[in-house]
Amino acid sequence: MNIQKRKTTLKKLYLFLSLIFITSIFLSGCEQQKAHKSADGKYETTELRYYSSPGAVSYPELAEDLGYLGPIKLKNVGIPPSGGPQEIQNVVTEDVDFGSAFNGAIIKLIAAKAPIKSVIGTYGIDKDSWVGLMVLDNSPIKNAKDLIGKKVALNTLGAHGEYMLKEYLQQNGLSKKEISSITLVPVPLGNIEMALRHKQVDAALFGGIFRDKAIQRGGIHPLVTDYDIFGNFTAGSYVMNKNFLKQNPNTSKKFIEGTAKAIEWAQTTPRDQVVDRFIKIVKKRDGANIDTSGINLWKSTGISGKGGLLKDKEFNIWIDQLVKSGTLKNEQLSPQDVYTNDYNPYKNQ
Secondary structure: OHHHHHHHHHHHHHHHHHHHHHHHHHHHHHHHHHHOOOOOOOOOOOEEEEOOOOOOOOHHHHHHHHOOOOOOEEEEOOOOOOOHHHHHHHHHOOOOOOEEEEHHHHHHHHHOOOOEEEEEEEEEEOOOOOEEEEEEOOOOOOOHHHHOOOEEEEOOOOOHHHHHHHHHHHHOOOOHHHHHOOEEEEOOHHHHHHHHHOOOOOEEEEEHHHHHHHHHHOOEEEEEEHHHHHOOEEEEEEEEEHHHHHHOHHHHHHHHHHHHHHHHHHHHOOHHHHHHHHHHHHHHHHOOOOOOHHHHOOOOOOOOOHHHOOOOHHHHHHHHHHHHOOOOOOOOOOHHHHEOOOOOOOOOO
């Protein structure tokens, strides 16, 4: 009997201590959130968590540096995980407050009932900023049909390169069976050129500094580019969790407004001034010895809409592709389910 009483007493004590612990965590969280509110109470929280990329500058970081975010501060929580799809998954789990990914990956996540919304463009395609399906100069691959049964390297599965490739193949009449015969090989961007040159793969998708340096070295050229396929086109977006947008309407509006102004600044400011500003931001963030050679090759935002405005066509093309592949049902999603321009100050311009 004494043993039973002792067990009951210990159980009650355990429950009591657990309740105290949970309560302390809750109160601690409340105090932490309260500390992040603006002094005048205008903004619900003044700290937004995000991932930064070594040697690169995001438009929210540019906005903060230009003074466009007001009292809102960005909290760098480290380098991004492997690719945009994982980064926006971490927005879903609320590990960060905003993240960037290819629009097709965003559509797939929203189709899976993820509570996120695209709120502003983050990167795109134009005559200066493009991704190429690169082949060796002596490659027997001359057109889409020649890719049947071949290996194609790309940085991340389910991201921009994969969707670009499938759109190119579909536009050139390849069947589902023919497209499925092409093996996609994930390769880190730092190794992708060598994988192609050593003929470990037959073609490779890459852009930016890696594309420029590969072309400078010679022996490689694009079979097709995403600019050839789409023209000037915003391809990726920043997303935010719907819960954050609902609970922090003023902060969200200020953050997106500031980011839009920073994008517009980068779209209209002479290139050398943008590059100079980017270098200063990176050195301040990552240290004076950080490699800024990639920034020196920056050419444009690639974003088609003023201040990152989003358009239906930039989502419809990927929705249509996912319907064709059977990933989505017809009319399962519309662009309005995926993005909003409501927070963007250029919406009516």
